[in-house]
Structure formats: structure tokens, C-alpha cells
Amino acid sequence: xxxxWNPWHGxxxxxxxxxxxxxxxxxxxxGKDGADIYRTENFNYPLQKDRHGSYKIKSGELIRVxxxxxxxxxEADRWxxxxxxxxxxxxDVIFYLLTKRPERVADCLPQDFGSGWENxxxxxxxxxxxxxxxxxxxxxxLPFRHKGVMCAxxxxxxxxKPYLEEGFIExxxxxxxxxxxxxxxxxxxxxxxxxxxxxxxxxxxxxEIGSHFIKDGRHYRLTSKQKxxxxxxxxxxxxxxxxxxxxxxxxIGLPVPPEDRYQPVYDGPHCxxxxxxxxxxxxxxxxxCSESVxxxx
Numbered sequence: 001x002x003x004x005w006n007p008w009h010g011x012x013x014x015x016x017x018x019x020x021x022x023x024x025x026x027x028x029x030x031g032k033d034g035a036d037i038y039r040t041e042n043f044n045y046p047l048q049k050d051r052h053g054s055y056k057i058k059s060g061e062l063i064r065v066x067x068x069x070x071x072x073x074x075e076a077d078r079w080x081x082x083x084x085x086x087x088x089x090x091x092d093v094i095f096y097l098l099t100k101r102p103e104r105v106a107d108c109l110p111q112d113f114g115s116g117w118e119n120x121x122x123x124x125x126x127x128x129x130x131x132x133x134x135x136x137x138x139x140x141x142l143p144f145r146h147k148g149v150m151c152a153x154x155x156x157x158x159x160x161k162p163y164l165e166e167g168f169i170e171x172x173x174x175x176x177x178x179x180x181x182x183x184x185x186x187x188x189x190x191x192x193x194x195x196x197x198x199x200x201x202x203x204x205x206x207x208e209i210g211s212h213f214i215k216d217g218r219h220y221r222l223t224s225k226q227k228x229x230x231x232x233x234x235x236x237x238x239x240x241x242x243x244x245x246x247x248x249x250x251x252i253g254l255p256v257p258p259e260d261r262y263q264p265v266y267d268g269p270h271c272x273x274x275x276x277x278x279x280x281x282x283x284x285x286x287x288x289c290s291e292s293v294x295x296x297x
Contacts (some may be wrong), residue, residue, distance in 0.1 A: 002057075003281035004064050005045045005095075007083045008076050010037035011069045015100045017127030017153055023068045025179040037075045043082075046090045059092035060248060060261025061281055062121075072101040072108050084110050091119050092248045092256050096279075098123045098150055100131075102138040109143070116145040118247045123148040123173075128156035136163045146170055146244060153177030153210065157189045164200035170244045171203040173279060175232070176210015178225065187215035187235075194237040201241040205278040206232045232275030240278065 012035060013021060024034035046063065048056045057063060065071055071080070087095050088110070099105065102124050116122075122144035126132035132149075139147055140163070147168050151158050152175035163169060174193055176185030190206055197204035208228035213220045222228050248256040264282030266272070271283055 002284040002286070003062060004067050005042070006040055006066060006068050007043045007045075007086075008037060008039050008066070008073075008079055009068045010034060010075075011073060012037075012075070015125070015127065015131060016155060017100065017125055017131070020153070020177055020179060020181040020183070022179050037069070037073065039079055043079075044086060046086050046093060046095075055090075057090070057093055058262040059250070059256045060094070060263075062094045062096060062279070064096045064098070066098070070099050070101055071097050072099045072104045074104065077108070080108060081110070087117070087119065089251060091117070092250050094119055094121055094246050094248070096121045096123065098125060100125045100135075102135050102142065105138075105142055113143060116143050118145055118249075120144060121146040121148060121170075121244075121246075123150050125150045125152070126158055126160070127151065127153055129158050132158050132160060132163075136160070140166065140168050146246065148172065151175075151193060152207065153183070154185050154189055154193075155183045157186070158193060159196065160193065161196045161200075164196055164202055167200075169200075169202055171205065171241075171278075172197050173205045173207060175207040175275075176213055176228070178208075178211050178228075182211035184212040184214050184219070185210045187213065190235070190237060194239065197241065198239050203241040203244070203278060204237065204239040205276070206235060206237045207275040207279070208232050209235075226270055229270070229275045230273045233273045233277075238275065238278055 011023065021034065027034040046057050050056055097120060124135040124139045126135055126149050148171040149160060149169055150173045152173060154174055154176060160172065172193060174190055177183050194204050208225060209231045210228060211221060211223060250256060266277060266282050268283030
């Protein structure tokens with residue numbers, strides 16, 4: 001995917017949300033071990049250029065970092081400084097960081113990080129109330145200008161109300177669990193989170209219902225992630241709250257004007273009903289969706 005940068009791959013399970021990790025499942029399907037941690041060949045992706053000498057990642061794009069690992073994983077300490085340097089060189093790009101290890105973050109920041117870089121959007125995972133109450137006080141104190149919460153996989157009821165009311169959370173993302181051993185996600189949990197975010201005017205994105213979804217006492221099981229995203233979209237719970245304003249600039253220090261920022265285009269075959277639209281760069285027209293249809297035919 002054009003909006004994902006995995007400088008390293010592999011992770012160690014440390015939390016209830018890790019029990020049925022999708023990365024471990026997908027690696028197992030490929031005959032690999034998800035606990036095998038290594039630096040990837042695509043480490044410098046944000047600095048790669050096309051044949052015309054322009055960056056492949058355009059100014060204003062949102063890039064999700066370490067979606068098959070954790071940016072603050074201890075085993076990645078030897079690579080992180082170089083990854084920070086790459087993000088420093090692209091102050092015109094938004095980097096989405098997600099971690100289950102906020103207790104390590106303060107000791108893993110660049111010396112000149114100060115109150116945070118404008119192009120970093122920092123998020124913690126809160127899969128249940130216990131993890132929310134452990135991680136959100138840490139999130140509040142960490143020096144980032146943009147902060148969010150990922151309630152996925154949502155494996156228990158979570159209330160974020162006191163934290164949302166403090167005003168440091170800019171967006172909440174929510175979704176059910178997938179693949180082997182997926183635990184049920186209840187519509188009531190999702191609806192309650194949506195209502196809390198709406199009351200606090202915080203953006204809420206319901207990205208997928210998961211493989212095992214409960215609504216009105218009925219159990220629904222869907223293996224297709226596309227269908228899961230469609231059902232989440234049709235729930236009508238996505239909400240755009242107060243705007244997130246990233247003051248992006250070029251490497252020479254000049255601001256990136258709105259007209260020069262990447263504008264997502266949602267014209268792919270599934271974009272019209274996808275729960276991830278609020279956090280997506282749009283369709284990259286890679287052709288893979290068409291290939292999947294042809295294979296089924």
C-alpha cells in the first residue's frame with residue numbers, strides 16, 4: 001500500500017490486543033515467524049524518488065509507520081535514530097506512529113524533539129479499559145503536538161470520556177479483531193465510543209467490524225476484510241470533529257500551502273463504502289482490486 005512505511009518488520013507480543021495479531025497470522029501463512037524482527041529493504045521509502053526526480057510520497061500525504069511492528073520496539077533501538085532522521089527530512093509529510101509501548105517513548109525521542117515535530121501524529125492502542133487507563137495518562141504527558149487513540153482490536157468496552165474532555169486527543173479509530181481466534185466486538189461498545197467522541201467534538205473512525213461482530217444479540221461472522229469495512233461504513237458512525245491542522249513545511253523551511261498538498265481521491269472500486277476513508281490516502285490505482293476480481297471470475 002502506498003500509505004504504509006515499514007522500516008522494520010516483526011514484533012513481540014506484550015498486550016491483550018496482541019493475542020491474535022494479524023501480522024503473526026499473515027507471516028504464518030507465508031511460512032514465517034512474526035517474532036523474527038528485521039530491518040526491511042524498503043527502509044528509506046519516504047526518501048525514494050521517481051524517474052523525474054520527485055518524491056514518490058507527495059507533500060501532505062499521511063504515511064502509517066510500522067504497521068507490521070511497533071516503532072518503539074526495544075529490538076528496533078539500533079534503527080530508530082535513522083528512521084527519525086528520515087522523518088526529519090520530510091517535514092512536508094504526516095507520519096502516523098502507533099505504539100503499545102508508550103512507557104518507552106520518552107527515552108526514544110530525538111534530542112531536539114522539544115514539544116514535538118509538526119509532522120508527527122502519535123497514537124497509542126487501547127484495546128480495553130485496562131490498557132486505556134494505563135496508556136492514556138502517558139499519552140497525555142508525552143511531547144507530541146498531535147495525539148490519537150486506536151481502539152483496535154476492540155476486545156472490551158472502553159470509555160475515553162475523561163481523557164477526551166481534557167482535550168489532548170484529536171482522533172479515535174475503532175475496529176474489531178481479525179483472523180485466527182478473533183474475539184467478538186460488540187456494536188454497543190463502538191456506539192458508546194462514537195457518542196463520547198461526538199460529545200467532545202473529536203473525530204471518530206469506525207474502520208471495520210472484525211471477523212466476529214455482535215449487534216442486537218445476533219452474532220455476525222465475516223472473513224472478508226472488505227465486507228467488514230463496508231459494514232462499518234454503513235453503520236454511519238464516522239464523525240469529523242474539530243480539524244487537525246498540521247503545519248507542514250518543505251525541508252527548506254517554507255510552509256506547504258493547501259493547494260500544493262496531496263489531495264486523496266476516493267474513486268477505487270471499494271472507496272464508496274469503506275470505513276477507513278477518514279484515515280486513508282485514497283486509491284493509488286495499483287490495479288490489485290481488479291486482479292482480485294479477475295481471479296474470482
